[in-house]
Amino acid sequence: MEGFDWASVSASLPFLMKGLSYTVQLTVVAAIGGxxxxxxxxxxxxxxxxxxxxxxAAYVNLMRSVPLLLVIFWFYFLVPVMLQWVSGAAYPPKIGPDRSAYVTFILFEGAYFCEIVRAGIQSIPKGQLGAAYAIGLNYAQAMRLIILPQALRNMLPVLLTQTIVLFQDVSLVALLNVTDLVGAAVKIAQRDSRLVEMYTLVAVVYFVLSYALSLGVKALNRRIAIIR
Amino acid sequence: MLGLGIFGEETPDGDTTWAMSLLSGLEYTLALVALSWIVAMVLGSLLGVLRTTNRRWVVALGDAWVELFRNIPLLVQFFLWYFVIPEFVPPLKRMAVEMDPTRFQLLLSVVCLGLFTSARIAEQVKSGILSLPRGQRMAGYAMGLTEAQTYRYVLLPMAFRIIIPPLTSESMNLVKNSAVAYSIGLAELFFRTREMGEMTFRYFAAFGAATVLYVLVAFAINRVFAWLERATAVPGYLGGKR
Amino acid sequence: MTAFKQAALFACLTIVSAAAHAQALTGTLQKAKETGAITVGYRESSIPFSYLDNAGKPIGYAIDLCGKIVDAVKAELKMPNLKVNYSPVTSSNRIPLLENGTIDLECGSTTNSVARQKQVAFGPTYFVINVSAAVKKDSGIERFEQLKGKTIVTTSGTTSVPLLKKYAKAEDADFKEIYGKDHAESFLLMADGRAVAFVMDDILLAGQIANSKDPSGYRILAGSLRSEPYSMMLRKNDPQFKALVDKTIGAVMKSGEIHQIYKKWFTSAIPPKGINLNFPENAANKEAFANPNDKGVE
Structure with missing residues (x-):
């Protein structure tokens, strides 16, 4: 195949941007919710x-031993059935894979974030919990006011690194025909028969974005290290 | 009541049952995992070691390798290997044309998954080596060992023991990531699962069976590494008993 | 009972039954009335039947025809503001999504087959294709028989898959089969030489060739594995909606308007890149337009 055909690429930029914005939205929502x-x-x-x-523990271990791709498909079938059951409607609600993905990623990433948070909490000396009880706080207050703020700060770099992994994992929704960044590229590639161009483009875009993000996390790491 | 009879029913080709079809997929998954694990461990260890030497360009090369494979989603890497790279690498293109197509898919999947995982293994190996006290390397040199000997006899035996837990999870990740090979049409477990779902509309049965199989494989790997960790524990060191 | 009372009762019954008749919407029409919306399923890369333009809007021959149906639904329900949603489908999920109500009408390039009629219903045939194969001209292949023992690519989830398997068994042809996720992938595998032939519906092959970088480098084999009718899919056991679809599309065909729509998509430059498929109406298509029917292929 001689010569890249960039005409399809530039003509389809708005569509690709729509895909990118979905990718970013899903990443942010799933990171916060997760x-x-x-x-x-x-x-x-x-x-x-x-x-x-x-x-x-059972939930976390199950989620962590099953391929994400399998989980994405599970929720794609299950979410409408669950919602129908909850609402008692005659038809399953119209929830496409683009929306069920939000539920999927929050529930799936939650299992990974759980282990990070657990390590973060366990990194706080036990004496602090004792001290919190001593000044009359209950468990919930001690967690919210004393332990979690410190733990979250300790684990921020790991959480952000996991978020970059999440940003890349989101691409799998393209296999359910969702228009995320990769999905948009796949659709244009198929329509215009320009697989080589579109797949190269999406690889470059993803690389630049996630490399920049990982540099950002490294910089943040250094700043936090100095504060400590 | 559970309708498990579906697994005994014949596939539309009439050649086999759905249960056997899923198991043939599992075979591909296991072959893919085993082969790409070897690729990943060999390359990852080599890169991990190179990144801890003091040759600047070697370190830079190792770093570039890791960043390249870590910052592109696996799905996109599969697309690149199957659709893009053969266009630019004539020997690969020749293989694509001449080889049995199924074998070629397996080969590319092994390469793709192996290189992707090698970047992760390299990170672990590097941090394992860096976590050792500096004195160990110096002691090796002081005894008159060469750099290669110091790595072989002093640093790596300890480093590999230290990183068994993260290697366990990377190996389990490899099993999970192997499902993405379905995107280039490799007939592994996930491919067979979807096929069964689409042709019989028994999505829950198909995906339930696949979930059980994947959990079993992940569990088996977890046990093997737990055994390895106990078997290689240095007495009186590193919490030989944990 | 007096005659007067009888007459009154009769009148009451008539009024009740008339009211019941006016209200007795069922199936898709009832759903559209209740939800105030109808959802059209489309394909994202089935040129020129149903695909996305550069703005991400579905367009194509089937989309134009379905537009007629949507207009008819609006008129029938007297709901000019009925909301029309578009939802993308693939060759593998189009039937489940139709059955579970995610989409109400599928407008793409779906073969009307007897097997599928057990699950869904079809509107009148709007296109007739031949399942054929695209090869590179320099491969020297001109007939199906020459494909024995070669690697063949087709797109997973299409009717070509079982057809090819059946042909391989009947002719003892011993193909090696590989599958693309979509037609463009399958075409690339053929163009690359990884497969000798791409077996698919001739019009879709023509679309892929027209879109390729060197359209003169490929040919479609003259033979045909079989002919298949394309049509829009709707849910089974939904007589009201089925009647509306048949009436609407039948009228488009009888009035001759179909020829204009055909010309727009098959023999003119089409978006997004202005290619022309140059695929004039053949005898089978003319016959389908002259006698609208929903007969499926075995």
Whole structure:
């Protein structure tokens, strides 16, 4: 194949940008939602209440031993059925793969964030919890006011690194025909028969973005290290 | 009641049952995982070591390798290997044309997954070596060992023991990532699962079976590494008992 | 009972049944009325039937025809502001999505087959294709028989897959088969020499060739594995909507308007790149337009 044909690329830029904005949205929502869900899971695992800790551990281990691709498809089938069951409607709600992906990634990434949060919490000396109880705080207050703020700061670099992994993992939704950055490129590639050009382009764009992000995390790392 | 009979039903070609079809997919998955694990460990160890030497251009090359394979999504890497790179590498193109197409898909998947994972292994090996006290390297040199001997007899035996836990999770990740090979049409477990779902509309049965199989494989790998960790623990060191 | 009472009762019954008749919407029309929306499923790269333009909007021959149906639904329900959603589908998920109500009407390049009619219903045939194969001219291949023992590519999830398997068994042809996820991938594998032939519907092959960098380098084999009718898909057991679809598309065909729409997509320059497929109406298409029908292929 002689010569790249960049005409399709430039003509389809608006469509590609739409895909990129979906990718970014999904990454941000899943990172925030996954962190919150991960904190809840970590607290459950460390709660000392046996059934709760066991259920959380089972959930985390299951999510972490199944391919993400499989999880994405599971939720794609399950989310409409679950919503229909909850709402009691006659038809499953119209929730395309683009929207079920939000649920998928929050629940899936939660399992990974849980382990990061758990390590973060465990890095705080036990004496602090004792001290918090001594000044009359209850468990929830001690976690919210004393432990979590420090733990979250300790684990921020790891959380951000995991978010870059998430940013790349999001590309798998393209296999469910969602228009994320990769999905948009695949669609244009198929329509215009320009696979080589579009796949090269999307690789370059992804590389530049995630390399820049990883440099950002490194810089942040250095700043936090100095504060400490 | 669970409708497990579907697994005994014949596939539309009439050549086999759905259960056997999934198992043949599992075979491809295991072959892909085993071969790419070897590629990843060999390359990853080599790169990890090179990045801890003090030859600046070697370190830079190793760093570039890691950044390249770490910052492009695996799915896109599969597309590149299957559709783009053969266009620019004539020997690969020749293989693409002449080889049995299924074998070629397996070969490319092994290369793609192996190189992708090698970048991750390299990171672990590097941090394992760097976590050793500096005195160990110096002691090696003081005893008159060459650089290569110091790595072989002093640094690597300890470094590899230290990184068994992260290597465990990287190896389990490799199993999970192997499902992405379905995107270039390799008939591995996930490919067979989707095929069964689409042809029988029994998505829950198909995906349930695949989930069980993937969990079993991940669990088996986890146990093997746990055994390896116990078997190689240095007495009185590194929490031989943990 | 007096005659008067009888008459009154009769009148009441008539009114009740008339009211019931006016309200008795069922299936898709009822759903559209209740939800205030109808959802059209489209393909993203089935040129020229159903694909995306550069703005990401679905266009094509099938989309134009489905537009007629949507207009008819608006008129039937007296809901000029009925919301029309477009939802992308693939060859592998189009039937489940139609069945579970995610889409109400599929407008793409779907073969109307007897096997599929067990799950879904079809509108009138709007195009007739021949399943053939695209090869490189320099491969020297001119007939199907020459493909024995060679590597053949086709697109997964299409009717060509079982057809090819059946042909291989019947003719003892011993193909090696590989699959692309979509037609462009399959075409690339053929153009690259990784497969000798790309077996697919002739019009889709023509689209791929017209789109390629060197359209003069490929040919479509003259033979045909079989002819297949294309049509829009709707849910099974939905007589009201089926009748509306048949009436609307039948009228477009009878009035001759179909020839204009055909010309627009098959023998003129089409977006996004202004290529012309140069695929004039053949006898089978003329016959389908003259006698609208929804007969499926075995």
């Amino acid at each position: 962190t919150l869900w991960g904190i809840l899971l970590a607290l459950a695992r460390l709660s000392g209440i046996a059934p709760l800790a066991w259920a959380a």
